[in-house]
Amino acid sequence: MSDAAMPPIAPTRTPEFEARLKKRYAKEKRFKQAGLGAILFSVVVLLFLLATMTLNGLGGFQRAELEVPIDFTQAGLVADPAQLDDGHAQQALEQQGLNDVVAYFAQESLGEEGANQLGAQAWREVANAIADDPDILSRSETFWLPSSDDLARGLDGNGPQDMQVLATQLADAGKLEKKFDGGFLTRSDASDPQEVGIWGALKGSILTMIITLALAFPIGVLAALYLEEFAPKNRWTDVIEVSINNLAAVPSIIFGLLGLAVFLAIFPNYRSAPLIGGMTLALMTMPVIVIAGRNAIKAVPPSIRDGALAIGASPMQVVFHHVLPLALPGILTGTIIGMARALGETAPLLLIGMRAFVATPPDGFTSPATVLPVQIFLWSDEIDRGFVERTSAAIIVLLLFLLVMNALAIYLRNRFEKKW
């Protein structure tokens, strides 16, 4: 066979080929950049969202306060320990004319115009201070009390012109300042953004979560154990499985409709109570726990079951003494994720009436309450400019809670995840 018999091989790297290859590589590069761009977009949106909330919200943890020195030796208020002790301090002091005392000293310090700009509920903070420490009444004390909303806006350079002028005057005199408002975490809803707080909503959230956890966790874990370890393979267990998977995908607002039509029909007196809210959210959370629980139980190797069975344990003992403890970290991770979802849920709770204006923190599972996300929703509807900052501040608190829960879930997953 001679070389002459071979047809000449066409060169592969022709100019056309080179051009095509270049084009293909350019395409490849563009595609890769598009992927990176997509990710960057998501991350940028996330950062933008967090930055907007934080920048707005930092203002929400502050409020404009006026300096009011009060000389109680002149005020003639009587501290009767019996009256101050039993939680009626505000009432007792109001009857003694504390509001007038505060108004008088405010006028002394701030002038007539400024005194009118003291928050309507400011005297209550003085009353609380007296209740905490009755000895104040024998000396003179300087208070920083919330200003009116108008003046607070004036300090920010918004609102009516005369308020801006007044605010500048007072601020220059050092009598009006933006101060960190620790009370934001301990007060409840109010109609004035200067006087609102989130403790009422936070407590409502905590009570609701307790009910949700107390119902969803045991039911979810027991159902997961049954389906994974004991259920026979038949049509009935298929129905159970399908309904659990479907429930996990049902929109949350449908659970609100269920709570409204069923729970409120059974307990008509507990409208907007954490009990009903917790029951509704429990139905929503339960499928999440069941699905996570089944995966965790499935991951426990059969050799552990066989070993326990071989030394004479009953199937029930195998499950409760060996399988469940080993699967528990996985179940807990799923539970925390489900609870985090329930904590951020708003729509179903709106439907069952947890959107009421609740000015005092709920004192039990059956008293009217609202929860943090619903409080955010309610404040977001307020036209008042001051509520924008307060809403963002409440969002920061909510996000912090969720972050802590998710971090806990990730920690549990990393700490206890076992490769068998």
Place this chain on the structure above:
Amino acid sequence: MSPAILFLLALGLGLAGWLAARARAYSLRAASDTGRLAALPQYHGWYVALWVVVPVVIFAAIWSFAAPQIVVNSVLAHPAADALPEFGFKRAQILSEARAVAVGAAQGVFDPLARPLVEPFREAIGRTNIIGLVVALLVGFAGGAFAFLRVKPDFRARTKVERALLGLLLLASLVAILTTLGILGSLIFETVRFFGMVDPISFLFGTHWSPDPMANAANPDPTRYGAIPLFWGTIFIGAIIAMVVAIPLGLMSAIYLTQYAPSKLRAWIKPALEILAGVPTVVYGYFAALTIAPAIRDMAMTLGVTNASSESALAAGLVMGVMIIPFVSSMADDSIAAVPAAMRDGSLAMGATESETIKRVLIPAALPGIVAGVMLAISRAIGETMIVVMAASTAANLTANPLEAMTTVTVQIVALLTGEGSFDHPATLAAFALGFVLFLVTLALNFIALRVVKKYREAYE
């Protein structure tokens, strides 16, 4: 007496039974020749405790429903009740007023007719409480005594306790079915009532939506209940605008993360996407209403659109799309990862570039999973409430202009049910009909998605 006290009583009695039976089992074991019982002492304890707790709890559940009726009957038998009006709302109101005073929930009564009833109420409630307590104690003791007498050395308590436990497990898994039935039942029941007032044809195919909660409930105007604008708004915001954002971005994110990203970057990006998915929807809604919607309106204004609304479908849809990105990306991630590496390697070995491999080999192979993921994403988007409640409007509007105000099914459910309307009014019941439609559509989407995955997934395994 509240049921809570009865439940606490049940627990207390149960604990007593548990301790007593366990102690007896220990003494039996000490006395027996072999030093063995047929079951461990604690199982005897649990057996007795179950026989105490379960009957008392069942009784407490029945009693909490029966007791108020017994109280009312005995009050009505009292001579002071003769002056009451006939059956009806007024009578029920007087009774509940008198009860509130009797239990200490109210200071005084408004209706003079209620005043003489307070004392009978107080007596009846006290009497019923004592009866309930005595019966509960009797039931508990009877159950406990029956079980306690069976504690013998050769009694197989463990099998009995385990059978009860199995029943409890089964009961827990039935909660899912009960919930599904509860959802279906309540939705269907109220929807049927609604269709008794407004016919289904004008609801499903009417194009005008403006329910009036103040109108006469007995004679609603069916032309006001045309839900087509709501369905269109839902589809336009959730399935079109949101998906235009979420599908390309989610898919490209997943491709970059699985194919290109160095593992260090992936370790940072994945949790970031998870945070994006974990942000509560009320926060997204606030973000959309406060930041995005005004920005879009201003932008439209500068582009010369004069009637741009501050509550636009575009704002709600865009933010919803961002919310769905992590969802689409994790579904796509899973299905791309499930494609066998041999296919990818084969394509690369033939000289294809990575992007050609992804576009011509990986994506087609992963397509069923991706399609299923997109369907689940749509189902989630159309069921999403808070973003649209806060950023879209309540004005029903049948238009294809994304800058106009539009409303969705979920917005209307919230709007109709948070008003002051009564439960017999078609405007309130319409919310349940809308919920039913939403439930059916999301169910269908989930079902199709699962079928697609099941049918095509195994092709490579």
